[in-house]
Amino acid sequence: MRLLDGLGQRIRLAMAGNNPWGGGDDSSGSGNDGDAPKGDKGSGKPKGPRNPWLPPGSGGGDGRRGPNIEDIFKNRGPEGPRRKGGGPGGPNFRFPQRPGGKSWFPVVVVGIIALGLLATSVHLIGPQQQAVVKTLGNYTRTLDSGLKFSAPFPFETVDVEDVQGVRAVRIPGNNSQVKLILTGDQNLVDLSYIVRWNIKDLADYKFRVVDPVETVNEAAEAAMRAAVAEKQLDETFSGQGRASIEQDVRERMQETLDSYQAGIRVLGVEIEKADPPSQVVDAFRDVQVAEQNADAARNQAQGYAQQVLAQAQGEAEAFDKVYEQYRLAPQVTRQRLYYETMERVLSKTDKTIVEAQGVTPYLPLPEIRRRAQEAQPTTTVTAPGGN
Numbered sequence: 001m002r003l004l005d006g007l008g009q010r011i012r013l014a015m016a017g018n019n020p021w022g023g024g025d026d027s028s029g030s031g032n033d034g035d036a037p038k039g040d041k042g043s044g045k046p047k048g049p050r051n052p053w054l055p056p057g058s059g060g061g062d063g064r065r066g067p068n069i070e071d072i073f074k075n076r077g078p079e080g081p082r083r084k085g086g087g088p089g090g091p092n093f094r095f096p097q098r099p100g101g102k103s104w105f106p107v108v109v110v111g112i113i114a115l116g117l118l119a120t121s122v123h124l125i126g127p128q129q130q131a132v133v134k135t136l137g138n139y140t141r142t143l144d145s146g147l148k149f150s151a152p153f154p155f156e157t158v159d160v161e162d163v164q165g166v167r168a169v170r171i172p173g174n175n176s177q178v179k180l181i182l183t184g185d186q187n188l189v190d191l192s193y194i195v196r197w198n199i200k201d202l203a204d205y206k207f208r209v210v211d212p213v214e215t216v217n218e219a220a221e222a223a224m225r226a227a228v229a230e231k232q233l234d235e236t237f238s239g240q241g242r243a244s245i246e247q248d249v250r251e252r253m254q255e256t257l258d259s260y261q262a263g264i265r266v267l268g269v270e271i272e273k274a275d276p277p278s279q280v281v282d283a284f285r286d287v288q289v290a291e292q293n294a295d296a297a298r299n300q301a302q303g304y305a306q307q308v309l310a311q312a313q314g315e316a317e318a319f320d321k322v323y324e325q326y327r328l329a330p331q332v333t334r335q336r337l338y339y340e341t342m343e344r345v346l347s348k349t350d351k352t353i354v355e356a357q358g359v360t361p362y363l364p365l366p367e368i369r370r371r372a373q374e375a376q377p378t379t380t381v382t383a384p385g386g387n
Contacts, residue, residue, distance in 0.1 A: 120153035128164040130202045133157070142203055159206065163199040166267060169216050170194050171224075180277060181225055187233040190275045193246075195220045195253070196267040204263030215262055216253075220269070223252035236274045246271060 124147055125131050131143040133150055134157045143150075143158070150156045171193055172179045180188045197216060199205045209215050227248040228236060235241030246269045253266045276284040326333040350368055 117152040121150055123148045123150065123158050123160070125160060126162075128162055129160050130163045130199075131158050131160040132202055132206050134159070139203060139207055161199065161202055161206070163202055166196050166198055168194055168196050169213065169220065171217060171220055178278070181228045183228055183233045183236060184230055185232045188277050189228065189233060189236050190273070190277060191224065191228070191236070191271060192273040193220075193224065193249075193269055193271045195269050197264050198267060199263060200265035201261075201263035204261050206263075208261045208263060212262060212264060215257070215260065216264060219253045219256045220249070223249045223256065224269075226252060242271050242274065 123131060123143070125143055125145045127145045129145055131148070132139060133141050133143060135151070136155065140156075148158075150158055178190050179192060181191050183189055195216060205212055224245075227245050230248075231241060231245060236245065249269045250266050253269070257264045257266065275281065322333070322337075350371060
């Protein structure tokens, strides 16, 4: 039994020696004083648990002093102080000392904090930008372009936004999508268009609407449906009709967004495509081709009518001038008209002039017959069975 008691006492002593916090050597008594070497008694070692983050013998009568920041940098925790020299642990790290033996570390920390506060207090706003200032989360004011100042974060936050840049929204967002709209004559048209806008009031833009882009989309679709519903199908395809629709949509959108106090200015609407539904596009193309042909024939007829009318008006004016001359000299005018008529009629026919006095009449019949035969077409008929 004594052998077992001695073995247990030795195990307890070994465990106490391996305790990182150190063994208790106080007066409470643990039965260890009798086994301690005599030379260790009264050696002046600190009593009670020791701080594992401090090197041995680091000041303090009882070893219970709290670590400061330099002790943490000089020690790596439980494994003790860093190695000196160029060993694997690297050299000891120490902040430079100020006059008087104090560390520069607090000064560095204060400087970093001051720079952070200064960076969040000075703001350079561009010429096309504005900024909204929130004090403890509540909107307080709007800053224009230039060098501006505010309270440091987190007391005030500054949100900068480009208010003059033109933004564009394409509807529908994907070109492959179909956006069918009903026209005033109960037809469907596939429209795609672009809305261009910018920010009119930054405070309203930031705090009046949750999603400004989605608000622009919904307002544009509602305005486009209302405008197209008042137009005929043909008007959506013509240039003049498109311009009227675009202007109407812009005005309707601006009125709607102003009623929401969205802080958005609509700059313009541009219709990119206006086509019939894909199911009837072939038939619609045929109708368009027929209408184009009809327009071409109509334009040709109008051109011919204008040409004939101009010619008739010219002849009438010429006849009026001849009549004025006839009234001045009827016989001379009558004779001149006779000669002009005979010249116009006989210029393309064979003529034989015979003088009645003292000349034997001669008619060139062979020449007349030859010309007549040349003028008539020749027809060759082959007899049956002939070669």
